Amino acid sequence: MDMNENKTNEKVEETRLPDTKEGKLVKALIGKAPYAEGSVRRERRVEFHVPAERIHDFLELASETFEMLMQISVVDWLKEGEFEVVYQLWSVSEGVHAFVRTRIPREDAKLPTVMDIWPVAETYEREAHEFFGIIFKGNPRLGPFLLEPREYEKHPLRKDFNMLSYVKAIYGDDFDRYDESKTNYVI
Amino acid sequence: MGMARVVGEDKVKLRKSFVKPWMGIKYLFKKPVTIKIPYEKMEPAPKYRGFHTLDWKKCVGCNFCGQICPARAIEMTWIEVDGKLEKRPHPKVDYGRCTFCQFCVDVCPTGALGFSESYILTTGGLDEELELYNWVPINPKKVRELNERFGDYRFPVERIEKKPDGTYIYHLRDGSKVEFKIVGYGLRPPKKPQPKPAAKPAEKKEAKAEKPAEKPAGKKEEPKAEEKKE
């Protein structure tokens, strides 16, 4: 019962999209992709939440209005045990930036590559793979990119990567200090 | 009000020329823009972000500077002048780490920490020379006085003499001295401010003993896995 109520609420939300170019854009895209949730954040910023298994379909649809993939940002939500992958899209024709968000489990972080839609995704995915260990299926160049292999294996931008012990192991004890509250030992 | 307009090739395009590049020859008869050091000198701008100054009387030891420091160049230091312990700790700045952002100066609530336009410090690689890079800044008035006297924007201290008992003597450029003793680091005061002489080495050990105590907090998750994989 509760679930149903929530769903109807969401639908009301969707119909309540503002009557601006952003609102129309979101509405048109959601109409084609009912599995996604969309909202307008502010002028020239819209947001979509897409389940991970449909992300490729959604981005393929979105690429018709959003011509450029500016970046793939990954946020490691350690407590929830999830990676949030944010595809930053920009529509040159409309002048709107879209956050396309999807969440995947940290343990089994896999996503399909979007290289076939935007070839530039190759670089972004290589970076996301290197720093977070997300596997983008279909990207042939995943591997050490910016880092040395010993660093690459650690996926250093994950929140559970222990920077201090790594630096100490590599550079010795000379590079350490207390943090600004003088309680923890940090870089 | 104006807006961005798009302009095309009629305005943007140029025509290539074989003759025009020779016009540069006229520069042969112009004065060079090079600054002829040492005959000419470049003055740093007023309020150029250079070395720090510290009014020890105003400093309340709040550690705001240590908290904001992006490079963790600031360590709070307990100082003894003429056998008398200063009431609050003072920042010690490590110029090996400092980025000269002067955020520490911005956040100083009493205006004790300041900066001067001096920015030149060059030394050799000897240990005693390297002492210069880690100092407790001195009084702004003194720094300004030295700047006015020498006018070459060098570090106000010529040599830092360190004695085994923790006494530091700053030999300033005009021959005067600043002498004090560092008795401990950190926010909390050292346990025994003026004990028997024999207790001093023990105190040092205490300050060091704090560190290993903190270490496990950072270390416990990854015990030496790195080297093995290599």
Next chain:
Amino acid sequence: MTNPEVPKELREEAKGHDMYLHPIAKDTYELFFGPQHMATENFSIILKMDGNRVEKAIVNPGFLHRGFEKLAEQRPYFTNIALLLRICVPESDVPENIYSMAVDEIVGWEVPERAVWIRTTVLEMARLSAWMFWIMGFGNEIGLYTAGQWAAAYRERFMRLFEELTGGRVYHIYTVPGGVRRDIPGDRWLRQLRDTVEYIKSKMKDFDEILFDNYITFERTEGVGVMDRRFALKHAVTGPNLRATGVPYDVRKDDPYYLYPELDFEVPVLKEGDSLARVLVRRYEMEQDLYILEQLLDMGPPSGPYMVQDARLKALPRFKPPKGDAYAHVESTKGDFGAYVVSNGTHKPYRVHVRGPSQSHGVTVLEELLKGARLADVPVILKTLDNCPPDIDR
């Protein structure tokens, strides 16, 4: 498949490097281009050469990786300014501004008018000094060193102005969330800025004569490294490089920030998409930036505070913005420079992700454009793309 020519003991280490994955044919050779080559700045390209032609290029970045994004998660909000600006050396104000804009949006601060004016001016000054830097690099690559020397000298004028305004020459550490750190040092500084603008404007003719009208420039760049509109959009090419392919996208026009909606300027667009088009678009933008600075000076700085008034700023090291995230971007000389900042309500950002234009220009685009290029054209393509390796590495 592993290259049998790679010695056994090296194979494990070489894993993942493309060049070792496939055997090299006998009549080609590998050329390591950079990082010691001046054109590459701080990264290298592994070129598979067939005689004088590039058969395949593999970009090899990472020489400048300093873990900024990880470090930014360990430092208080304001402190990160002193760190993130190091991402872009020639125009260090751009990373400062995108980060500050994103934090402003998270906190919901309305930056005071005076600060907005100063920020716009600083960005335009940064753009101009970055153009000078670019002329220096580009002039050197095609052998016209004179123009490069002039540009370096003119850049010094902007460095002087920055020094007086901010207290630093290259790394200004000036724009902070909520405003700027210092006020304008007085009318004298404004007069100096106007003089400098006038001076550079008078020198633009000399640059035209010796560099942009020069037949050498045309011969070296025309038809080199061509990309079309579709390719550029698919590869997220931005800035002058995109405008040289016929897309009039400029962040200042399409996602306006600061005072740009009130400023009058032209967006140059060419269709050819080759190196020459990129050079000419840049030259025109330089003129427009001078024009924008003139308008800003005519407007004059509005009076008022240069920093937001907020009680939370009293305890700066412990300043906590609310939970949220924001993406901000500005138009740099290299293209669309963006930052994505996530806050989880603590005094340190949860995640800072920087989008540098060279991430696309310097990796995928470069690898594509270098295919089939002559060796002598490699630096020309690199410089006309205005590739800045720290964007890639961070």
